Amino acid sequence: MGLLLGTKRSLLDTRRVGYGTAYDQPNNTYNADITGCTLGQTGIGDGATSFYFDGANDRVALSGAVLTAMGAALDGDEGTLALWLKVYNAAVWTDGNAHMAWRPFAGSDDELVLVKAQNNGQFWWNREGGGVDDTVVETGLSPTDWFHITMTWSVSSGVSGELKAYRDGVQRGSTQTGLSAWTGTLTQFVIGARNVDQRWYGWIAKAAIWCGTVLGQSDITDLASV
Amino acid sequence: MANKHLYIGIENLALTNEQRETLIDGFKALGPHDGVWPPHNCHWRIRLDNQAIMLEALWPEEKLTIANLKAWLGQIFGVDPDTINHSVQFPTFNEKPSPLVTFSRAGIDYIRFVVFGDLNATWKQSLAEWHAYCTLHRTEWEKTLGTEEIVQMPTEAAAIAAGPEQGKPSDSRNLWKRLADWARGIVE
Numbered sequence A: 001m002g003l004l005l006g007t008k009r010s011l012l013d014t015r016r017v018g019y020g021t022a023y024d025q026p027n028n029t030y031n032a033d034i035t036g037c038t039l040g041q042t043g044i045g046d047g048a049t050s051f052y053f054d055g056a057n058d059r060v061a062l063s064g065a066v067l068t069a070m071g072a073a074l075d076g077d078e079g080t081l082a083l084w085l086k087v088y089n090a091a092v093w094t095d096g097n098a099h100m101a102w103r104p105f106a107g108s109d110d111e112l113v114l115v116k117a118q119n120n121g122q123f124w125w126n127r128e129g130g131g132v133d134d135t136v137v138e139t140g141l142s143p144t145d146w147f148h149i150t151m152t153w154s155v156s157s158g159v160s161g162e163l164k165a166y167r168d169g170v171q172r173g174s175t176q177t178g179l180s181a182w183t184g185t186l187t188q189f190v191i192g193a194r195n196v197d198q199r200w201y202g203w204i205a206k207a208a209i210w211c212g213t214v215l216g217q218s219d220i221t222d223l224a225s226v
Numbered sequence B: 001m002a003n004k005h006l007y008i009g010i011e012n013l014a015l016t017n018e019q020r021e022t023l024i025d026g027f028k029a030l031g032p033h034d035g036v037w038p039p040h041n042c043h044w045r046i047r048l049d050n051q052a053i054m055l056e057a058l059w060p061e062e063k064l065t066i067a068n069l070k071a072w073l074g075q076i077f078g079v080d081p082d083t084i085n086h087s088v089q090f091p092t093f094n095e096k097p098s099p100l101v102t103f104s105r106a107g108i109d110y111i112r113f114v115v116f117g118d119l120n121a122t123w124k125q126s127l128a129e130w131h132a133y134c135t136l137h138r139t140e141w142e143k144t145l146g147t148e149e150i151v152q153m154p155t156e157a158a159a160i161a162a163g164p165e166q167g168k169p170s171d172s173r174n175l176w177k178r179l180a181d182w183a184r185g186i187v188e
Helices: A064-073 A090-094 A217-223 B017-030 B066-077 B123-136 B156-161 B169-184
Strands: A032-035 A038-042 A049-054 A059-061 A078-087 A099-105 A111-116 A123-129 A132-138 A147-154 A162-167 A170-176 A188-191 A201-211 B003-012 B043-046 B052-060 B084-089 B100-105 B108-115
Touching: A064 A188, A078 A090, A078 A099, A078 A111, A099 A201, A111 A147, A123 A147, A123 A162, A132 A162, A132 A170, A147 A217, B003 B017, B003 B123, B017 B052, B017 B066, B066 B084, B066 B100
Parallel strands: none
Antiparallel strands: A032 A059, A038 A049, A049 A201, A059 A188, A078 A147, A078 A201, A099 A111, A099 A188, A111 A123, A123 A132, A147 A162, A162 A170, B003 B052, B003 B108, B043 B052, B084 B100, B100 B108
């Protein structure tokens, strides 16, 4: 399956969302559940809007048949996550709390995680497959404007798989190798929270997932451009 | 009276599980559910031990007064509201005092109830009080992780240099994996 949520479109995008849903664009078939998010917020600067997450009890999640469909589509061995993020204020980077941007979770051995870590100024790109954890950590971060995050993972690339982390279109940290195959079944697919805790505090826009497709540098550069 | 977009909290002190569920279901039903604006619809977050909940909604203000809460508690638990006592404290978590009401009956404290920032707070003020409260009680609300996670992790270069095998690049992944396992602690 290619881009599940529409090429150059995304789960959290400009179009007016119906109550309680975020569009699966362009099909508007597989919609997500919105809990508490403030819609129609100023976006990245391209005229599109964003979602505001209050850091307390807001999130976007898939459930029921939509979650099942995503589970069938998600390729834990090959894929790409990308989204735009903005924190509420500079203090979020040093508040000692983890703020999760996106977390597809398929059991304790299999998950994808994009998170501002508890550690001050850190952002983590993490994939766990078959119980093997691979993580890229960038330190010293404090942006208060929009920044773009991408994570690609591929069990088949290189000698033993590759996990790559990008911020603002530039690869960050080292390519992680030694990836292990995904073994779980998707049980949670949450944007803006770990599940019940570690809520994102700020804005999220243009969250997109590519299932089975590992984007290259040129595509990621394009995605990270306004 | 007006509707107020606020964060409230409820902590179970001595209710049975069944009573607790009755209470929480009642609070969940107090706020709207079918509005077109998601922040106004009643939504919540449960403390990790399931003994407290914070809820956000566009509340009918009159339902959050102590007298009405007593009447409502009496109704759902089948007791005379006049037999429910209360005491109030006003802790300040950020800038605005929050009324923290403890409801008791026959000398037993059953429920603690708080309106973050009080009924006259704006949404942002109420949220700020919640955030400050949550920070004070992080370990009760955030699945974490112990004090070690707060420690600043070293830079990648420093971590590699400090590796067990003189920082060979090929060692960096395992080192980072260990560091990540140690510091992240995100487990189900």
